[in-house]
Amino acid sequence: MTRAEEFQELRPLLFSLAYRILGSVGEAEDAVQETWLRYEASATEPDSVRAYLSTAVTRVSINVLRSARVRREAYVGPWFPEPLLTDPYQDPERSAELADSVSTAALLLLERLSPLERAVFVLRDVFDFGFPEIAAAVGRSEAACRQLVVRARRHMAEGRPRFEADRKERERLAARFFDALREGDVDGLQHLLAAEVSLVGDGGGKAPQLARAVAGALNVARLLASVHPRMAEAGVTFEPRELNGEPGAVFRDRDGKVLHTMVLDILDGRIRTIRNVINPDKLGHLGPVADAWAVHREVTGTAGRTDRTP
Known part of the structure; x- marks a missing residue:
């Protein structure tokens, strides 16, 4: 399989991950494209393409989010995430969690988190990445990532309604x-x-x-x-x-x-x-x-x- 084919196979995951971190379709697509450029230019072959690309798109998204936060502070009126018609990443075993994590209400709750908390929460609680993968993606120790997840979960739980409609x-x-x-x-x-x-x-x-x-x-x-x-x-x-x-x-x-x-x-x-x-x-x-x-x-x-x- 060529690099382009490997990338296309993982593109839905990369976009879905970036969109949840950024709340913007355009910025998520740009982050995915930047990830491809980095992968295409890399001289080495990664042991795990999924891990390499997930790490790359996470780091790009964190950087974009940090600058986006400054722009959103000057935003005129309420800020909502860009509407998403279809989430391209499909995982039947986690369909309910995936759908909930992309809701407008959930994305607005994610805005309460720091960029690192948001990325770690998305990787762990939405996409079920292991802590070694998460630590590599965000450049923090596993212990630090566990603490970030605990804080993120607490902030998210504080804002969630007690009863959801089916x-x-x-x-x-x-x-x-x-x-x-x-x-x-x-x-x-x-x-x-x-x-x-x-x-x-x-x-x-x-x-x-x-x-x-x-x-x-x-x-x-x-x-x-x-x-x-x-x-x-x-x-x-x-x-x-x-x-x-x-x-x-x-x-x-x-x-x-x-x-x-x-x-x-x-x-x-x-x-x-x-x-x-x-x-x-x-x-x-x-x-x-x-x-x-x-x-x-x-x-x-x-x-x-x-x-x-x-």
């Missing part, structure tokens, strides 16, 4: 939500929302977005029911899709270009958070991106820019 329950609830959304049904929407639900948008200052999160079932239901019929009149459509392992949808303009994504965070039979990614820089991997400002003007009938679009 997959079938989430799918049924999401289907009802999107039916009510199409119909502009305030009561139907409100019934599906947790009392403390919040609607939050990530526009990064580059697209229409909420000035602040909208909170409360009635407020969120009224806003969604009032805005989405007008969006439909402007030619906006949406297709329910699984995003980051969670129920969601991709919204498109009249030309089929990607306008934004929506992900539903479901707990105890109710939707507790609705997260929209509107920043065009985070949508290009899903296809051609719409002019969100033009759609906003058509929906609102205004010539200026406002920030009240879910």
